[in-house]
Amino acid sequence: MKIGLYFGSFNPIHIGHLVIANHLAEYSDLDQVWFVVTPHNPFKKKSSLLDNxxxxxxxxxxxxxYTKLKPSDIEFNLSQPNYTVNTLAYLQEKYPYYEFALIMGEDNLKSFHKWKNHDVILENHHIYVYPRISKHNPDNHQDKTQFDGHKKIHLVNAPIMQLSSTFIRKSIKAGKNVQPMLPQHVWEYLDEMNFYK
Known part of the structure; x- marks a missing residue:
C-alpha cells in the first residue's frame, strides 16, 4: 500500500486541504492520504494555534x-523539535509493508534543499507536488527548482486552492461567515467550541 503524507498544522483544516488530498488519493497511484497533524512546537509561542x-x-x-483519507497523530509522540526525516524513518519501521511518500506544495519544494537530510528523504521516498500560484510570477506558477526532472518528484495537476487557514482564522475573528470554506463537521465543531473568536 502506498501512503501519501500530507503534513500541516491544520489550524483549521479547510476544503482546500480536502480537495488536494482527495485529488491525490483519486488521481495518482497513492492508495491513501494521511493528514499528519504537526504538534505545537514547545519553543514557539503561537497563541492562535489550537491544542494538538x-x-x-x-x-x-x-x-x-472519506475512506482514502485518514487523520494521523504520529508526530505527537516524537521528540520535539522534530524533523520530517525522523517521522519517515519512524513510520517505515512501524509499517514495514507500506510505502510512504510526501505531499507538498510547490512553494515547499523551492526550499526543500534546506530540509534536514533532504537527500536521504529523496533517496527513500517519492514526493508529490501540487501547484500553488507564485507571488513572484502568478502567470507561470511552475518556477524552476533544482529538482526539475528528478525521477522521485511528481508534479500533480491538482486544482489550485487559494484558501488559507490564516485567512479563515482572521475572518472568524472579524465575525465573517466562513461556513462554505470548511467541511460541515469542522464548521459545526468550531462554532460549538467558539474557536478563533
Missing part, C-alpha cells in the same frame, strides 16, 4: 466520510 488534539479532532471530523 483539537486540531486532530477537526481532521478526524473532516475525513471520516
Amino acid at each position: 488534539y483539537q486540531r486532530l479532532e477537526m481532521v478526524y471530523r473532516a475525513t471520516k466520510d
Whole structure:
C-alpha cells in the first residue's frame, strides 16, 4: 500500500486541504492520504494555534466520510523539535509493508534543499507536488527548482486552492461567515467550541 503524507498544522483544516488530498488519493497511484497533524512546537509561542488534539479532532471530523483519507497523530509522540526525516524513518519501521511518500506544495519544494537530510528523504521516498500560484510570477506558477526532472518528484495537476487557514482564522475573528470554506463537521465543531473568536 502506498501512503501519501500530507503534513500541516491544520489550524483549521479547510476544503482546500480536502480537495488536494482527495485529488491525490483519486488521481495518482497513492492508495491513501494521511493528514499528519504537526504538534505545537514547545519553543514557539503561537497563541492562535489550537491544542494538538483539537486540531486532530477537526481532521478526524473532516475525513471520516472519506475512506482514502485518514487523520494521523504520529508526530505527537516524537521528540520535539522534530524533523520530517525522523517521522519517515519512524513510520517505515512501524509499517514495514507500506510505502510512504510526501505531499507538498510547490512553494515547499523551492526550499526543500534546506530540509534536514533532504537527500536521504529523496533517496527513500517519492514526493508529490501540487501547484500553488507564485507571488513572484502568478502567470507561470511552475518556477524552476533544482529538482526539475528528478525521477522521485511528481508534479500533480491538482486544482489550485487559494484558501488559507490564516485567512479563515482572521475572518472568524472579524465575525465573517466562513461556513462554505470548511467541511460541515469542522464548521459545526468550531462554532460549538467558539474557536478563533
